[in-house]
Amino acid sequence: MSLDTVATAKANPDASQPFAELGLKPDEYARIKEILGRRPTSSELAMYSVMWSEHCSYKSSKVHLKQFGDKAVKTDALLVGIGENAGVVDVGQGYAVTFKIESHNHPSFIEPYQGAATGVGGIVRDILTMGARPIAVMDPLRFGPADAPDTRRVLPGIVAGVGGYGNCLGLPNIGGEVVFDETYLGNPLVNALCVGVMKHSDIKLAKAAGAGNLVVLYGAKTGGDGIGGVSVLASETFESKGPAKRPAVQVGDPFVEKVLIECSLEIFAEDLVVGIQDLGGAGLSCATSELASGGSGGMKVQLEKVPVRDPSLSPEEILMSESQERMCAIVEPSKIARFLEICAKWDVTVNVIGEVTDGNHLEITWNGELIVDVPPRTVAHDGPVYNRPMAQPAYINEVAKQVINVPIPATADEIKVTVLKLAATPNLADKSWVTDQYDRYVQGNSIQAQPDDSGMVRIDEKTHLGVAIATDANANWSYLNPYEGARLALAEAARNIATAGAKPLAVTNCLNFGSPEDTGVMWQFAESVRGLADGCLEMGLPVTGGNVSFYNQTGAVAILPTPVIGVLGVIDDVRTRTPMSFDRAGLDLYLLGETEDHLAGSEWAYMHNQRGGVAPTANLQREMRLIDLLVAGRTKKIFTAAHDLSQGGLSATLTEMVLRHNTGATIQLDNVGMALLSETPGRVVVAIDPAQTAALTQEAVTQKIVLTKIGVTGGDSLVINDAKISLVELRKAHTETFAKLFG
Amino acid sequence: MAKIVVDVMLKPEILDPQGKAVAAALPRLGFTFAKDVRQGKRFEIEVDGEPTAAQLAEVEVAAEKLLSNPVIENFTVRVEK
Numbered sequence: 001m002s003l004d005t006v007a008t009a010k011a012n013p014d015a016s017q018p019f020a021e022l023g024l025k026p027d028e029y030a031r032i033k034e035i036l037g038r039r040p041t042s043s044e045l046a047m048y049s050v051m052w053s054e055h056c057s058y059k060s061s062k063v064h065l066k067q068f069g070d071k072a073v074k075t076d077a078l079l080v081g082i083g084e085n086a087g088v089v090d091v092g093q094g095y096a097v098t099f100k101i102e103s104h105n106h107p108s109f110i111e112p113y114q115g116a117a118t119g120v121g122g123i124v125r126d127i128l129t130m131g132a133r134p135i136a137v138m139d140p141l142r143f144g145p146a147d148a149p150d151t152r153r154v155l156p157g158i159v160a161g162v163g164g165y166g167n168c169l170g171l172p173n174i175g176g177e178v179v180f181d182e183t184y185l186g187n188p189l190v191n192a193l194c195v196g197v198m199k200h201s202d203i204k205l206a207k208a209a210g211a212g213n214l215v216v217l218y219g220a221k222t223g224g225d226g227i228g229g230v231s232v233l234a235s236e237t238f239e240s241k242g243p244a245k246r247p248a249v250q251v252g253d254p255f256v257e258k259v260l261i262e263c264s265l266e267i268f269a270e271d272l273v274v275g276i277q278d279l280g281g282a283g284l285s286c287a288t289s290e291l292a293s294g295g296s297g298g299m300k301v302q303l304e305k306v307p308v309r310d311p312s313l314s315p316e317e318i319l320m321s322e323s324q325e326r327m328c329a330i331v332e333p334s335k336i337a338r339f340l341e342i343c344a345k346w347d348v349t350v351n352v353i354g355e356v357t358d359g360n361h362l363e364i365t366w367n368g369e370l371i372v373d374v375p376p377r378t379v380a381h382d383g384p385v386y387n388r389p390m391a392q393p394a395y396i397n398e399v400a401k402q403v404i405n406v407p408i409p410a411t412a413d414e415i416k417v418t419v420l421k422l423a424a425t426p427n428l429a430d431k432s433w434v435t436d437q438y439d440r441y442v443q444g445n446s447i448q449a450q451p452d453d454s455g456m457v458r459i460d461e462k463t464h465l466g467v468a469i470a471t472d473a474n475a476n477w478s479y480l481n482p483y484e485g486a487r488l489a490l491a492e493a494a495r496n497i498a499t500a501g502a503k504p505l506a507v508t509n510c511l512n513f514g515s516p517e518d519t520g521v522m523w524q525f526a527e528s529v530r531g532l533a534d535g536c537l538e539m540g541l542p543v544t545g546g547n548v549s550f551y552n553q554t555g556a557v558a559i560l561p562t563p564v565i566g567v568l569g570v571i572d573d574v575r576t577r578t579p580m581s582f583d584r585a586g587l588d589l590y591l592l593g594e595t596e597d598h599l600a601g602s603e604w605a606y607m608h609n610q611r612g613g614v615a616p617t618a619n620l621q622r623e624m625r626l627i628d629l630l631v632a633g634r635t636k637k638i639f640t641a642a643h644d645l646s647q648g649g650l651s652a653t654l655t656e657m658v659l660r661h662n663t664g665a666t667i668q669l670d671n672v673g674m675a676l677l678s679e680t681p682g683r684v685v686v687a688i689d690p691a692q693t694a695a696l697t698q699e700a701v702t703q704k705i706v707l708t709k710i711g712v713t714g715g716d717s718l719v720i721n722d723a724k725i726s727l728v729e730l731r732k733a734h735t736e737t738f739a740k741l742f743g
Numbered sequence: 744m745a746k747i748v749v750d751v752m753l754k755p756e757i758l759d760p761q762g763k764a765v766a767a768a769l770p771r772l773g774f775t776f777a778k779d780v781r782q783g784k785r786f787e788i789e790v791d792g793e794p795t796a797a798q799l800a801e802v803e804v805a806a807e808k809l810l811s812n813p814v815i816e817n818f819t820v821r822v823e824k
Contacts, residue, residue: 110814111814114815220758223757223758224756249757249814250758251757251758251759252758255760309758323758
């Protein structure tokens, strides 16, 4: 095929182009022609098609995501907001922390190991790009039914991929989720979070400023992997295309990434870059157009200087390739020698591929022939924006009328059977089978990891300053009421870091939904975003960034609306954190918060195939008072342990607490069935030394949180009213589920 | 007795970190002949007597389902005497 240059495009304006195959709609193609005043060259078409895909352009979500900016709280803690590779927040003592979650759902369905591995690699590079040293990762995962054959194919591969890549990088995996639901069969969710730390002065941005500065590509060579992966993998449902169009997946090399991290950090430390961008989805198309539009817009790139693994790659393919472990930097000419020297030291391939110009066009040449000549903003930021039609789906009113009808235990035998069933159900069972494949303690700064409520890492070894992060989504509630579901997930994530005594500071999100072309799904999405934005405003927490994953559906069946919310908090001294459980007898156990009849969307209802009912309403004012109480309980040394109540209610919380250090408890409950199974939000179990009773009561009164004594610690059983469950029996039920399912 | 050999290689456009590591190690040990190295795996399957066409077809199916990952790998099936 001959080279399609700008000159050819002008000379031959009516050549037919495969825009539809590249995922562009006729009106989008017409818009490109209008922008350029001619037909695009094939390279330009490739760039626009990937950058205007749903995955890169957020064309269906943009109008809604605006709320995160419009409703944002003004906070000095936010150093870099939405729009950069990741948001940056001030955590004190001169440190800044950056964190973000992204999805790698579709690639992980096709090739579980590599899909999950490159998901970790991609988010780590996003964090690195901000100038930070990545210090920990987390992975919320969702799968089809635990006993489905495809889950047995997908889950072990994804878990191994997450572990394989993260472990090789030497990054601790400090938490996440593993959730099963039939709607994720065929659409597993692999969300990857990374957190990094830096000094305030080290923040780097994606901009190409200063005419004459050099465009430098460094890291792995470019190959034919994942070509068109962004537009094709992430923007269409699987059924709509044959296998022929399915491109090769990317294969990651974590050892190259590790070297790239160290090389980049050394380059940053010597202040050798003006701007920097990692190459992720849409590869060079994305990096060059985003860097150029971050500056004045002018950039010249000589594409033949890009080092390739496969010499037969066409310029279009080089622009679209999603080869992993690559970075693009803007470097002043006076600093390039030192830049190259550092790359040579780390044995990192590096090439100057172009320069910043004082024009406003991104011009890309191939052996001297001009093949791309575009205003970069039109590629990177001025993509199509859709205000897609939406409508409340019919099921919303139907499920609201349904009455939950599940067995409520009352006798000793019923209580025992119920607690054991909940302990063993895949969604609540012990997840060690998964997390034992991850390195949780490498680097020696992990304070908390699974099965704690949140992950916590120390960021300063002298002052013991640390950060805690939790990710949560309750898709069952989001299904019943997407607005409340998002607010409840936010409250839960915030509570999960507060139980350890950390103060919530900032929010990230990964919004996983079905097809935006379905009016019902679009409504779920809009409601979730509205709920999250309102919730963040009310709680005074800034949204620092996020990611949207649409088209998670097989045929007409969409996944449950799954907004995964990540909350990051600060703790001034990790040594004073409140642990999730107790290790001695003689402590008093209290329930903070009131229990109401909330079985809708509960795990117990799910286990009885009941999806209906009315989701609880989030009371964020009360949640904030509870958070204040939890932080005060740590700083005033009132608590010995604190553990959140969420899926599985009090039954699951007690199970996890008594098994953690093999110390039993004797519990006395009124209305025992509902007390164990209800999932009323905003509740925490705390353990205190009886000497702290007055202090705890005082805090509860101050914060107006209902306080109920439920029992005492000690013994080798979990005793609930007349039911006695030995810890041996409970542990067996809790731990054997995953081993049985996945060997 | 004949052997059915299945060779599995990563598809040419797929990154091969192991092959790359070998390619980087060779010159360090003084072997300068290699321009590139790609690493794969080989299965030797023993059968009674001469493999039949039906057996080979079955091996093809097994190679697709178990021995290779068709998303990222190609394979070839042949008979070795």
